[in-house]
Amino acid sequence: MIKRKNAPSLQAIEKINFISPVKIQLGEHTPFFWMKEVPNETARLDFIFHAGTTRGSNLISSLVAGLLFSGTNKKTATDIHNELDDLGAFFDVGLGHESVLVSFYALKKNILAVFKIFEDALEHVNFPQNEIDELITDRKQKLKINCEKVGFLAQREFQKNLFHGTNYARQTELEDYDTVRREEIIEYFSKNYKNGLRKVVLVGALDEVQVTEIAEKSKKWCLHEEPLFENNFKNNKGVFQLKKKDAVQSAVRIGKTLFNKNNSDFLGFSILNTILGDYFGSRLMKNIREDKGYTYGISSTEAELAKSGYFMIGTEVGSAQKDLAIQEIKNEIERLQKDLVPDEELELVRNYLLGQLLKSADGPYAMTDLFLSVDAYDLDFSFYENYIQKVKNIDAEELRALAVKYLAWDSMTIVIAG
Amino acid sequence: MVKFERFQLSNGLKVIFHKDTSTPMAVVNVLYDIGARDESEEKTGFAHLFEHLMFGGSVNIPDFDTELQKAGGENNAFTSNDITNYYDVLPANNLNTALWLESDRMLSLAFTEKSLEVQRSVVIEEFKQRYLNQPYGDVWLELRPLAYKKHPYKWATIGKEISHIENATMEDVRAFFKKYYCPSNAILCIAGNFELDFIKERMNYWFSDIDSGKKPARIIASEPKQIEFRELELERNVPASAFYYAFKMAERKHPDYYIADILSDSLSREKSSLLYLKLKKEKPFVSEIVAYITGSIDEGLFIISGKLNDGISFEDFDNALWEVLNEVCLNPIEEKELNSLKIKMQTARAFQEQGILNRSMNLCYFELLGDANGINEEHLIYEQITCDHIQSYANELFQKTNCSLLKIKAQQA
Numbered sequence: 001m002i003k004r005k006n007a008p009s010l011q012a013i014e015k016i017n018f019i020s021p022v023k024i025q026l027g028e029h030t031p032f033f034w035m036k037e038v039p040n041e042t043a044r045l046d047f048i049f050h051a052g053t054t055r056g057s058n059l060i061s062s063l064v065a066g067l068l069f070s071g072t073n074k075k076t077a078t079d080i081h082n083e084l085d086d087l088g089a090f091f092d093v094g095l096g097h098e099s100v101l102v103s104f105y106a107l108k109k110n111i112l113a114v115f116k117i118f119e120d121a122l123e124h125v126n127f128p129q130n131e132i133d134e135l136i137t138d139r140k141q142k143l144k145i146n147c148e149k150v151g152f153l154a155q156r157e158f159q160k161n162l163f164h165g166t167n168y169a170r171q172t173e174l175e176d177y178d179t180v181r182r183e184e185i186i187e188y189f190s191k192n193y194k195n196g197l198r199k200v201v202l203v204g205a206l207d208e209v210q211v212t213e214i215a216e217k218s219k220k221w222c223l224h225e226e227p228l229f230e231n232n233f234k235n236n237k238g239v240f241q242l243k244k245k246d247a248v249q250s251a252v253r254i255g256k257t258l259f260n261k262n263n264s265d266f267l268g269f270s271i272l273n274t275i276l277g278d279y280f281g282s283r284l285m286k287n288i289r290e291d292k293g294y295t296y297g298i299s300s301t302e303a304e305l306a307k308s309g310y311f312m313i314g315t316e317v318g319s320a321q322k323d324l325a326i327q328e329i330k331n332e333i334e335r336l337q338k339d340l341v342p343d344e345e346l347e348l349v350r351n352y353l354l355g356q357l358l359k360s361a362d363g364p365y366a367m368t369d370l371f372l373s374v375d376a377y378d379l380d381f382s383f384y385e386n387y388i389q390k391v392k393n394i395d396a397e398e399l400r401a402l403a404v405k406y407l408a409w410d411s412m413t414i415v416i417a418g
Numbered sequence: 419m420v421k422f423e424r425f426q427l428s429n430g431l432k433v434i435f436h437k438d439t440s441t442p443m444a445v446v447n448v449l450y451d452i453g454a455r456d457e458s459e460e461k462t463g464f465a466h467l468f469e470h471l472m473f474g475g476s477v478n479i480p481d482f483d484t485e486l487q488k489a490g491g492e493n494n495a496f497t498s499n500d501i502t503n504y505y506d507v508l509p510a511n512n513l514n515t516a517l518w519l520e521s522d523r524m525l526s527l528a529f530t531e532k533s534l535e536v537q538r539s540v541v542i543e544e545f546k547q548r549y550l551n552q553p554y555g556d557v558w559l560e561l562r563p564l565a566y567k568k569h570p571y572k573w574a575t576i577g578k579e580i581s582h583i584e585n586a587t588m589e590d591v592r593a594f595f596k597k598y599y600c601p602s603n604a605i606l607c608i609a610g611n612f613e614l615d616f617i618k619e620r621m622n623y624w625f626s627d628i629d630s631g632k633k634p635a636r637i638i639a640s641e642p643k644q645i646e647f648r649e650l651e652l653e654r655n656v657p658a659s660a661f662y663y664a665f666k667m668a669e670r671k672h673p674d675y676y677i678a679d680i681l682s683d684s685l686s687r688e689k690s691s692l693l694y695l696k697l698k699k700e701k702p703f704v705s706e707i708v709a710y711i712t713g714s715i716d717e718g719l720f721i722i723s724g725k726l727n728d729g730i731s732f733e734d735f736d737n738a739l740w741e742v743l744n745e746v747c748l749n750p751i752e753e754k755e756l757n758s759l760k761i762k763m764q765t766a767r768a769f770q771e772q773g774i775l776n777r778s779m780n781l782c783y784f785e786l787l788g789d790a791n792g793i794n795e796e797h798l799i800y801e802q803i804t805c806d807h808i809q810s811y812a813n814e815l816f817q818k819t820n821c822s823l824l825k826i827k828a829q830q831a
Binding site: 002004005007008009010011013016039040041042077078081082085086087088089090105106107110134137138141142144145147148149150246247248249279280281289290291292293294295296316317318347348349351352354355356358359362363365 | 440441442443477478479483484485487488489490491492493507508509511512514515518521522525535536537538539540541542543544546547548550551552553554623624627655656657658687688689690695698699702705706725727728754757758759761762763764765766768769771772773830
């Protein structure tokens with residue numbers, strides 16, 4: 001007879017083998033990382049430029065990111081897209097506050113050819129007016145549609161209050177589009193891309209010769225000086241409400257500015273954050289979804305910036321239950337500040353986090369991303385060795401002290417849209 | 419090439435084992451052959467609501483998630499019109515925990531009133547979040563009944579209306595479990611660094627004492643051939659008018675399915691598809707236009723959808739679109755473009771096949787379609803497709819009488 005009532009015995013995770021990519025220095029401020037241990041034909045090539053929204057106008061930075069493949073004197077946007085298609089390549093451009101990430105995905109045998117198309121497209125991009133106009137029309141429509149979503153409205157308002165008084169707080173408004181000039185786009189590109197390359201990342205079992213060629217040819221875009229970033233944020237505290245007619249749900253965002261991996265409390269806080277709201281069995285999920293049924297989902301995150309970071313709780317709840325839901329969020333935070341996390345729950349979170357770390361290190365792509373998420377803060381894989389120790393050893397008193405220190409309700413920015 | 423072994427337990431449970439020596443993780447994927455198409459029209463949304471209840475405790479284990487998290491794992495599930503699929507990802511040395519959990523909930527659920535009550539509310543909030551509180555969110559609630567008159571694809575997985583979810587009773591839940599959640603109606607895949615003998619032994623240990631149940635007969639109203647153009651215009655408080663042209667297309671196992679798939683890729687090429695060049699670049703009718711297929715097991719839909727630019731009427735756009743579709747029917751695509759589409763598919767497949775989770779889900783799905791080895795054979799079907807095949811299928815597809823058109827008219831425009 002099978003003993004179904006009793007859980008099978010569990011095995012602990014003893015060790016994770018971290019593999020660092022090879023580092024090639026392209027310029028004083030620009031490394032090239034190459035993860036070559038890839039057991040298949042795929043490859044990814046990333047370029048990170050110091051060209052995020054805080055480098056100038058929000059709108060211009062976002063238009064430039066959308067126009068990197070808009071054409072040269074010899075090729076139209078369609079030509080460039082066709083060439084990439086013929087190589088079976090996919091690409092993606094991501095814009096953040098602090099950087100722009102251009103990623104290519106292709107079979108490794110095609111990566112060098114893909115790079116050459118990118119090199120030509122970027123070196124000679126001439127921002128045709130018709131492409132600019134088309135993008136502006138599209139973006140205006142998208143912005144109008146997004147403004148119909150309570151989640152989008154809440155997120156914008158949250159960012160404004162989180163980062164107020166800095167470039168990070170700025171948002172694009174519809175009327176901003178009417179005054180865009182092509183010269184601004186060209187100027188922004190020259191200033192932030194031509195000598196704006198902060199990092200190149202290659203994952204793929206390529207030949208060394210090809211890697212060297214990509215590295216050599218990327219050197220011309222290297223940053224000339226060390227990038228500087230804001231670190232002095234102070235969020236506006238209190239409640240900010242946005243009304244949206246006919247909304248059947250309200251979006252809620254609650255949070256504050258915090259820190260990144262360079263702060264000694266980061267590790268402990270990340271464990272606290274997991275307990276509160278960063279996994280399916282978190283306290284917020286258990287209470288607000290699985291006990292009360294107020295929402296389809298609720299989570300909390302610990303987000304990082306180059307020199308800072310922030311904490312945020314986000315959810316969308318039935319409009320009639322929003323006050324009850326916010327009260328329950330407050331109750332859960334206070335519970336962490338007053339009571340010790342029970343042993344059983346802490347044990348579960350330890351196991352869960354170690355299992356997730358093992359998963360985050362599974363395969364060359366995951367391993368590379370794990371590496372990048374410490375390298376961005378001038379740290380190395382020893383960070384994760386410390387993390388494993390911290391997860392194993394943190395106690396309930398320390399977690400409670402962290403909750404008291406960082407989760408005071410009156411230190412929060414609270415945004416409700418709906 | 420995805421290698422796998424296949425065996426069946428005495429109670430009918432089909433098991434696929436995929437060995438991967440490179441990963442420290444394991445996946446247990448369980449596909450139940452039950453989707454929204456199996457629901458009755460008076461109780462829609464049930465397959466999906468049930469998926470939520472599968473996490474509300476099983477007969478011997480009060481909390482599924484907690485036990486899996488203790489083992490360092492995580493899980494999720496999804497429901498489509500065709501299937502319900504559950505997966506667990508956890509460190510390989512804790513595989514037993516996932517098998518314990520999956521076998522117990524296949525054996526029986528706890529059926530607590532509390533779980534039903536809470537998950538009803540959660541699903542209603544999901545309904546609001548995804549379908550009611552988003553611009554264009556209700557499109558699929560409207561398009562399905564326009565395109566399908568008899569077949570149960572006429573309702574979405576979330577259900578036809580909220581009241582069906584509100585009215586679900588414990589009796590319904592029990593009956594649903596008994597009918598569909600049994601070994602003879604499931605396919606389970608284990609992936610990770612294990613030996614076959616070990617997997618056989620563990621599967622027998624955890625699953626072989628579960629009553630086989632009876633694979634339910636599937637009696638689904640077949641959709642009569644569409645013989646007329648259908649059109650529905652709705653006004654909504656949205657900033658831009660949107661269009662959804664839905665053409666009936668071949669079912670999943672038909673060779674034409676693959677042709678339709680490539681055709682949709684061709685019409686969706688960023689900055690270079692005919693739709694883009696004619697309807698956006700040459701004349702700016704639309705801000706966006708895409709083509710895709712629903713990928714369903716029974717007769718599916720080939721969708722062309724997008725949004726109109728300000729000041730463009732549905733009528734002007736409609737004329738222009740049909741001109742382009744006629745062109746697609748008249749002129750075969752070039753060999754060069756077809757090759758480019760095939761290379762792109764190969765690349766996408768190489769990336770998708772990297773993770774054991776994707777491979778496990780696909781193995782189960784292909785086994786449901788008839789043979790798990792389809793995962794290794796499908797690309798051969800794509801490779802044999804010619805420009806003539808595509809042209810010929812386009813002529814069959816792009817008939818006005820084969821089309822259902824949903825127009826969302828913007829009140830704000």
